[in-house]
Amino acid sequence: MPNSSFARLLLLSVLVAGPAFPQPTSPATAPIPAPVPVREEPYHRVAFENDYVRVIDVYIPPKVSTLYHIHTLPSVVVELTKSTILSEELGQPLPAPKQVEPGQTRYAPYDETPLTHRVTNQGTNVFHVMDIELVKPNTGDGLSAAVEVPGMKMAWERKLVRAYDVYVAAGQSCMVPPGNNAYLLISVSGRSDAFAGFDGRVTQRPLGAGEFLFLPARASVKLTPRAKDDCAYVLLELK
16 A cells, blocks of 8 residues: 555545536526636536646536636646537627537647636536646746557647547556656546556556546556456646
8 A cells, every 4th residue: 555645646536426516597597797717617626736737627417507717727628528518708609519529638728818708518418528727837848758658649749738548448458657747647438447656656546437547757557447348548748
C-alpha cells in the first residue's frame, strides 16, 4: 500500500451516483441572470484541482439549460456521453444543435478568446462532459517527446498539453511509461484496473467510465481491462 504522501499525489474520482441536480428552469420564460464564472455555475462541479489542472465535471439532465457562464482559462473539453446539445453564446444568433460522442476532445483557447455561453441538453439522457482548465502558466519550457506505446495514438498537441486516445482490448494491457510530465487519465468506456507506479511503489485502483486519475511527473500507469470489457481512455500529458 502507498504511504500517505504518495496517496496525496494520486486522485481517483469515483462517481458512484451523479450529483444532486438543481431544479430546472425554463430558459424561455425565466429572466436571464448575469453570467457567472464557470466554477459558480450549478451544473459545473470542481472535482479536482492542483498546480496543473482544475477538473470541472459537468452533468446536465435532459431538456435542461445551464446558466450563462464565463470561460477564461485555456481548457481541454472531453465528451463522455452521446448527447445532442445546444451551446448559445451570449448576444449571438441561436446556433444549430450538435451531437457529441464519448471520447471526443478539443482544445479551447479561452485565455485568448473568452467564451460566455449557456448549454442546453436537448437529448433524453444526462449529458456528461469534463471541462479541464489548464491552470499552470506558460513558462516556455514545453513538453518532452511524445509517448509512443502500443494502444496509444496522439490526437493533438498544444503548448500546455498533449492529448492521446488510448484503447485497450479485453485480455490485453497498456503501459504508459514514466516521463518528465504529469498525466491526467480519463476513462471513457469499460471497466479496468489502473496500476499506478511512483518511486518504486504501485497502487491499484479500479477505473470506470467517467472517472479519472491524476499522475505526477515520473509516475507510470498500467491499464488492464476487467472481465470482457474493451476500454477506451483519453490521456492528457500536462506541461
